[in-house]
Amino acid sequence: MxxxxxxxxxxxxxxxxxxxxxxxxxxxxxxxxxxxxxxxxxxxxxxxxxxxxxxxxxxxxxxxxxxxxxxxDIGAFNTLVKTASEVLRRHEQQLHAQLHKRLTVESGDGSVEVTLDIVPDEDDPYALLTAFDALGEQLAQVKVAPNFKLSRAGAASWVENGFRRPG
Known part of the structure; x- marks a missing residue:
């Protein structure tokens, strides 16, 4: 030792x-x-x-x-800890990007930010489609399938249709 x-x-x-x-x-x-x-x-x-x-x-x-x-030795160990921590951080960032999408669309009332947050539950996975106004106030939220594809056209259509559940 x-x-x-x-x-x-x-x-x-x-x-x-x-x-x-x-x-x-x-x-x-x-x-x-x-x-x-x-x-x-x-x-x-x-x-x-x-x-x-x-x-x-x-x-x-x-x-x-x-x-x-x-x-x-201590120097090598510290370098390895730093490198492995960076690998885990990048993996977490990639997973976050896969599970959380965000885009902005224009409506008659101004900008609307639309987010899609996937909840990868083992028994019942789902996603939440949420709309926010320019001040960050939630306008609407609906539960959608976890494989729901968020696109600019789809988000604009959802906003224009009064936030009725897509599909």
Whole structure:
């Protein structure tokens, strides 16, 4: 086990910390150096506490003997945490973009913002189609199928038809 001091900001999270050459557990993350199944090299996987699957798997550097992996250290671990966190953040942003659509259409009463929020419930998925006026006040909301396609023409038609349930 390597005795490396963590930055002071992480000092409160060291009770369950593990700092070994091929395994680091700290600050809500686990870095594990594993044999790369695709070739003779090594890989590192980053797993966020509570998650079953790694957030990041990537190649890992060989050590000086060209057989064994380079040991993990605090600098490498911190870089891996930052990279894996960015991967998770991008994934969350992509999921949010898939589940939440927003566009603005013009009506006789001014601009109307129309949103579609998909609720991916396992038993009963659905989406909410909602209209807001220029001041952000909700004008209408209807429940639609989760595969409802929000388009500018469809939103304008919904507004023009007095917010009657589409389709």
């Amino acid at each position: 390597t005795d490396t001091l963590l930055p002071e900001s992480d000092a409160g999270n060291t009770s369950d910390a593990v700092h070994e050459d091929r395994l680091w557990c700290d600050n809500g993350w686990t870095a594990r150096v594993i044999k790369n199944e695709d070739d003779d090299g090594w890989a590192v996987e980053m797993i966020k506490d509570g998650e079953a699957e790694p957030a990041l798997v990537g190649p890992w550097t060989m050590g000086r003997d060209k057989k064994n992996p380079k040991p993990l």
